[in-house]
Amino acid sequence: MTTTDVTQPVEMTPVMDETGTLLSTLDRIRRTFAWKCGGLSDEQLRQRLEPSKITLGWLLKHLAFCEDHYFTAVLAGNGYPDVWVRYGPDEEGWDWKTEAEDTADGLMELWEGAVARSRRSIAEALGKNGMDTLATNPEWQLEANARRYVADMIEEYARHTGHADLIRESIDGLVGEDPRDGE
Template sequence: MTTSRTDPPLAADEATTLVAFLDYHRDTLRLKTEGLSAEQLGQRLPPSTLTLGALLKHVALNEASWFGEVLHGRPMPEPWAGADWEADRDWEMTSAADDSPEELRRIMDESVEQARRDIDAALAAGGLDFRSARLDRKQNQQFTLRWILLHMIEEYARHNGHADFLRENVDGVTGE
């Protein structure tokens, strides 16, 4: 499967622009991990323990958490609900080594597809000012959909930078 990436529009409304930038960054991570074996997805760049496979599973967790659990108040689905977070607070990262490339991509793709439905529902119900079901733990306030979209763009952008270094270390491939 080859990922195609579409540049965000230069002139669009705010919601369309934010969702397009999020999709752009989602596709960027897919591109940076495309065509790699399980061994390559598990390769580290010491002293870090981070891997490309771990990034795929980590962003999938973030998609499910921010758009499902925080925004809409749903319990976390599997594989997150059954994880022993007490024993390993980085479970999504460490357990990625046990998943095949196909499984990692499936988990990410399913999380993204559900997140797209969650975003569409929030936009239809209240637009970018739609308020989250869950409260922020520090300030005890609701998040807006706008804030969550911007946070997720930042999250992907940061991890895409990590993916640049990891992918170059795996096979020398560099790029956007």
């Protein structure tokens, strides 16, 4: 797996403020997720753990889209990046239908790009009014603060990193909560 800032160890000190705690928690679970998906072939990213249809490739694409949805489109108000045009995310089930077209490198780049955009969007929002920055989510037709969007992404990653853990173990036996240095 390529080493990027997403895969670097995350500093979590025993005493942190709210923003530091939330963002460090999000980055730590992103790092664990990247470790579970990294270093695999195209074929391995398409492997399923029966009876589920979920694959690591699908999880990479799904979480990349969630990153861009919550942080780039909703929180920052910048709309969806052009990278999503080729997938047609307005079509029901698009993420399942396009999975076979994707490569391991392409999926990791898609996800890492979404994480980088999210970090910029979060930093921009925090510069406005901290975690109290408000943005309207069109799906909910409600305004929510940055705190809520970050918490929702932590929840999304927690759920899917658990899936990734089981799928990865079934592929090559890799288990654990945090990658060791150099992994």
